[in-house]
Amino acid sequence: MHSDDKVDIASREELEMLLRLFYQDVLSDPIIGFFFTDVIAFSLEQHLPRVIDFWAQILFGESSYQGQLFERHQHIHQQAKLSQHHFSRWLHLLNNNIDRHFEGLNCTKMKTRAARIAESMAAALEQKSPSNNPRTGVQFFTP
Template sequence: MDISTRDDLDVLLRRFYTAAFADPLIGPFFTEVAGTDLDVHLPRITDFWERALFRTAAYRRNAFAPHSALHSARPLTAEHFGRWTQLWHATVDGLHQGPNADRAKAQGERIALAMLRRLGGKDVSTAGEGPGFVPLAAVELRAAA
């Protein structure tokens, strides 16, 4: 079943962030650096994705600013964004299939690349190694196709 409601997004995002918070590579950005409270963060990020997918929510925040602050405290690399993308894809695929699910994955890839570039990532094509890592080069090549 496809992503079709805000409730679908809430379930998807709660599952994604539970995995992201627990992830040894990117989890510390949420838990240690930002000190993210999921109950506070979830309505905001749900607004973001509701607007991105359905054009219905009134998300008016600057999505880049908190990532820039994180990057200033501890640099975010292509490996971090690649892991975020991998977890995002796995979570979407584990719950949904259809045009909105595909759009959510594609949008996640675009966001990861845009954030990395804005943060000054010089070489998104070769960064990262390790188990389970999805290099952003693969995302970049797909985006260019």
């Protein structure tokens, strides 16, 4: 796809296309792929609608996302430690897929929000202990 052919992410269908390409990379990635193939029972077809809802809420103002973002990652972290390195790799793969296939304001918004989420999630998991509130200072939906 030439740069001139790229469009902004403007629909759920485009989000699905982007996220399917992203998860192809994630699942085969030597750094983070094992979380999806060995640590958790992962089904792309079950996971994808939730992730599309999550990003549609951020990008398009939809209110269909009902997940528990931090709690899901906390569960994974308890089985195999998630580090800043893992979140950085996730962010790199996401940004790479966005840049390869799309460009525009929603792309920038998605990359900016993803960076904030990765940073917040890594920090929250790093300082999480049984006596701490896992939500303290963590805001995943801030504008």
